[in-house]
Amino acid sequence: MRNFSKPLPLTRRELLRGTALAAGSMLVGCGQRGCSRSAPLEKRTADVVVIGAGLSGLVTARELLKAGAGSVMVLEARNRVGGLTISQEAAPGVFVDGGGSWVRPNHTRILALAEELGVSAVDVSEGRGSPIFLFDGVRIAGAGRLFSRAEMRELRGLRDKLEAMGAELPDGAPWNAPRAAEYDSISMFNWLSENSTTVWGRRDVEMAIDWTFGCGPEEISLLRFVAAVKAQGGLENLMAISREIPKVFVGGSQQLSLKMAELLGDRVLLGSPVTRIVDEPSGPLRVETERLSIECHRVVVAMMPADARRIDFEPSLPKPKKELIRQWSGSPDYKVHIVYEKPFWRANGLNGIGVGDGSVVDFIFDNTPSSGAPGILVAFGAGEELPASLRARREAVVDALLDFFGDEAREAINVVDMDWLSEPWSSGCASPLRPGVLSKYGAALRDPVGRIHWAGSDTSLEHDGSMEGAVRSGERAAAEVATALRERGVIPAPATSSG
Known part of the structure; x- marks a missing residue:
């Protein structure tokens, strides 16, 4: 757990974050005003352009096509779809989530989407036993008392x-x-x-x-x-330890985005970071990448507000929206899966849950598949003391598990990690906001600006910050855009039944 008592010195993660942001700025830099291009942009047209091929963006595009939009384009900066979801193969045929993973029974929209796409959701495998707490160098497991009555x-x-x-x-x-x-x-x-x-x-x-x-x-x-x-x-x-058993998607949560992208086909363009959006009231709405200039009727920006800092808006956004984007903060995470031949901790009376104040690993959970093998622990870390090299970083994680689970934790057969700070197109996985941001600028979070609409998990009316929120935000943004396009005769009004 992070050391909250005093400021930390500049860390590997902060240095990496600066490098990633600089790389992102360089990649989009030629889209800013005043930068010359060596070749003219290819011109295209679409009814709607959606920026971002994560859950929210792909849901937006899918719902717009259902509503009757004739043409929708989805532009994604990465060379993959899924946004903050990514499935990684931890063992042959066994996939884990390097990003968003767990859903709850009340996450009804994403569960309905998964059913429609043919992606199964199963309860997280729940091993019986005791959790382990490791604070101030003291390990407590089983019947040990963690809290006093006063606490x-x-x-x-x-x-x-x-x-x-x-x-x-x-x-x-x-x-x-x-x-x-x-x-x-x-x-x-x-x-x-x-x-x-x-x-x-x-x-x-x-x-x-x-x-x-x-x-x-x-x-x-x-x-x-x-x-x-x-x-x-x-x-x-x-809390890290909740009584509610979450669900996971078989094959990983990225399956949802992969299946939606497959259905959308060549409407999804990867490796296409948006550099500029021009929304002059007297002229056409235009979205630009390094290669394309797309005229459209509406735009949906489907990403964390902080990530929109990479886009040049002409004319400039209203002050509340501009300040919201400027001051929005994202918190990158470090997530790692450690694979064993079997879940040895269960035989030792442990359920695989560990919570501690170490700088490398904060939270640990049992992520063993329902088949019972291989044994998989998933760990989350603050990462302030993680080494720079991949091999050394993974060795540090395994060493940290020894304090929780003993020498058997050394027998890992694979380690699969995801350091979101190394992703140049993501400002973070979660959105903590410092004092003074939400009350001053929150009202600008989801309101359209001209012909520009906003999606992304953070904009959801319910379950914001979760995959459920991402799906709901996409549905909301699509409904907004469809209404606007119907009012202008771009798409037909929905058919009504007579009776």
């Missing part, structure tokens, strides 16, 4: 306060709450300092912040965290 009382009190504040927030619009500015003026670090007196009362909330947003409490406002508590149905659902 449990305080944790319940903190939960009640956070959930009561969450109840004040309007669904999908926390910035409209009467006390939004007040809640958004303070960080969770300061709020916990004022409301917590015990080690574990504070630490458990810090773990929920770390698990959900991949950051320390000083990096997120009270309003942002309370909104997440409300959106997920309570503080317990934000």
